[in-house]
Amino acid sequence: MKVLQVSNLTKTYGEMPVLKGVSLALEEGERVALMGPSGSGKSTLLNCVGGIDRPDEGQIQVGGDDLGGLGEEALCRLRRDRVTTVFQFFHLLPTLSVAENVAFPLQLKGVSGAELQDRVDQAITEVSLKHRIDAMPDELSGGEMQRVAIARALVGRPSLILADEPTGNLDSQTGETILDLMESLSDQHRIAMLLVTHSPSVARICTRTLLLRDGSLDSAA
């Protein structure tokens, strides 16, 4: 079952074409690495898939829904429910504890009470941070922050996680641990992942690697 279907995506900034007819698809539970030099269009592609940016031409379908037909509010719901993101710089909310950061997307959806508690506990347990549940972001290490970010991305039960250099701000050992965690969670919950990276080690957990060069998908590694 296809989670993501991108067809002939084109995007131009001013006179500069950034994406030139990009097409790709991700199956349920599939992990794909997206590599390429700086300025090749990786972030633009990720932004288009996440509904942050709109392509000039082409189509993006998430779970069969065409993003081009969705308004701003619907795109917000998409990011909240179905396509979540893990960032290089974690982007934790500094005033919230670990548990509150993880709970936040569910609370936005109106989930509360025992269900909220159970789902947050489960997500935090899955990233092995049960002992840090009340810690604040500035009390965490880089690896711990990224675990919290993964738990937050996971807790809404998305079908697709977009990861933008998920290990880019971590030392290599911590980075490896995080990749192992992402692989295991993806397998366990059948979540598809599109990982933008410069690091060949990320490709280790992916079934395919796509190379984006000058706005076009060059070849599959």
Add this chain to the structure above:
Amino acid sequence: MTGTDSNDAADGPGMLRSAGLLWVRFIWRHWLREWKLTTLLVGVLALGVAVFLGVRLGNKAALTGFGFFTESIAGESDFIIRSETGTIPVAALGKLRQAAGALPVSFFAVKERSATFELKDGEKISLRLVGADWVALQNYGSGGGGILGSGDNDPRLGESGAVIIGESFEQTHGISEGDRFKVYCDDREVELNVVGIIPDDPLRPEVPANLVLIDLPGLWALVESEPSLSRIECQLPSGSLRDELKRAAELKLRESAEALNLVMETPQDRKTSVTEMSRAFRLNLTILSGLALLVGIYLILQALEATVVKRRSEIATLRSLGVTPRQIQQAWLLESLVLGIVGSLVGILLGRLLAVGLVGAISQTVNTLYYETTTASVSLSVGEIAFALFYGILSSLIAGWIPAREAALTPPAQGLRSATRVGGLAFLGKYPIALLMLGLGIAAAWIPPLVGQSGSRFAVGGYASAILLVVGASLLIGVLFPAVARLLRAFGGKRVVISYAASQLARPSGRHRLTAAGLSVAIGMSAAMGILVASFEYTLTSWIGQLLRADAYVASGGNPSISNDGIIREQTWQAIASSPEVEGVDILRSYLVEVDGVRVFVGGTDLNSDSARYLELVWEETPDEIGPDALERLSGDLVAAFVNEPFFRRFGLGKSDTFTIPTPQGDETVSIEGVYADYGTETGTILLSRKHTSAWFGDNDVSNLSIYLKDPDSVDEWVSKLGQNFPALSVQSNRRLREESIRIFHQTFAVTYALEAIAVIIAMAGLGMALAGLLIERRRQLATLKAIGTTRAQIATMAMWEGVGLTLVGLIGGYFVSLALGWVLIDVINPQSFGWTLQYYWPLRLFIFLGIAALAIGGIVSWVVGYRFANLRSDRTE
């Protein structure tokens, strides 16, 4: 586990719940984390609300101190009957009684006189002696004990000088039942004996602190005047037939009153008239106090803007997590709302305290400019609380709107780096709108004032012009940035810290423009108030210089009120005028009359013709004849009269027009021959020869005397001697009177100085917040600066020069704003509202001081902010 859970609400929680969640999770915690900033914001808003409410309450207490005595004692009257000439013959009471027939109307005949009470520290305060029929009054009061409770049957009630005071008089002045105290009434000292205290009753209005109740015949005896009344208050009993009886009584009494040449009105009519009379004064104060809140709005806007910048990364994360722009905007508006509520509540408490301090100063001004008033205790009604809350919350929401929009425009974290900064401040760069507002502002100055029922005028065009000019000029301020940047570069030479600061100003951001706009508003309004006060002082000083030419001035009592009804009896003033040291006198007898519901002073003058010295007026419309006997020489078929400028503006009557004055002898028409400047009162005054007023009003007493001595150098000695011989008279030398006038002037405007200082301080706090926002916005630049070896002190110095540049832009803009606003205040609002033409005076020293102070404080604040934020990390949120 993938896919959307069917239990999850598809659209998330409701609007309020999501905004509440964001508020609790984020904003509240930021408030706790940054409690100093939160306290500052609440404090600023509270200060704005407090000043606004304090002035309002103080003003209200000063103006409503004494309405009608029955309101304090027996409830509000149904009708009031009075005379346009100010005096009702006693016989009218019987005729009205007769007209009422079998209708159960209770009549309270009232005679009022002012008196002066000297406090232990020598300060003289005004008392209102209210003569009424005590026997009739004993039917009223709560609990069936009459107005005096147990004291009603006291035989001392019939003694000469027996008076009753209210509980607040007792508490304020420490005078109790059985005590005797002396007051000055007209030109005599009289002793009063307190035979009763009117107890405070929560069911009726508080008896004012300076009301002294006296039996009607007792008052006539005390002031040695022919029996007459000031007004007659009428009351009908309560019950099911009341409305019907009231209609019937109104019909009969109105007819009878008109036949007696009297005016009948309801207390509400009367209050409206009194309220309208001082509307211009109240508006001026309200607008002044609004200044503090306006600058407060600016600071809150700055602060909330800064929080948006500080939390931009956090907002972006929220957006990535699916929070909608609308939810973000609502959460930020909720922040403004809560801030508004908390700030307003604190402000209401502060305002109550402030009002107590202000009430004395305001009532002094009202006494001086309008009519005699007494102060009531400051009371905070539910309506006032609601008004202050509404005003504070509205201000906070207005201030929060742009930052909330800015927050909502923040892109999700994925797009944060590549997004173009849209910002909610883009409108600040739209100069055509600014130019349009300036044009409309100039045009609005020509809109004529709205005229109220009692002749009061509201300068609607003037105020609209002021707002448009201030906002328009502040929006245009951005054009100054390139010039100031060049100036900084030229000043800094090769110093890199200055050229870096200049480079920031050369391409100003929305925040730069907003900061400069806010500074220009605060500085501009402060400087404009400075221009107004300086022009007023300059005009007043010149006017006093020309007007006060006599060596000494004598009046009854010492009460400074313009409407003081105290007189100097003929034998007294004749004795003074004929004393061997006196070379000549100018005499004035003034009467308060009403024309079409507008109060007018009719002054009978008799100028010194024994000397080359006499009262010389300052002319707005010069008469054909001037000199001591000009009025005599100008009189032909009609009596000649001069009118003051407020009269001219209120009635639109000037030279060559005629005017009819109501007098006890009937209407008398006079011909206006000249218009003179008068900065002593906002009330219209008409001057004519005293021989006519004596005949029309039937007395030979006078209100005050200007004395010319044979030996002017001996004035202090003469004043002291006269003071000893006539302790009830107020005798002042020319020098003393000038000093006193200037003292009252400064006291009146003291509140403006405080407001100016508050505005500048708040503006500087806003500058600090703006710079903090700018530095946070430029955190990557800061990181780069540090990476290339810039020290913390150097970054602070760069911030300081940027702050100085910003202040300079705000200062230059503010000076322009002040010139425009000064013009509106002096040439449009003052003539329209007060009827005064002021000479424009530019206070150079104030401008220099304001400039140096603003640049110095701006530099210091900016350096501190720069030092504090120099260590920002580019990869951390703040």
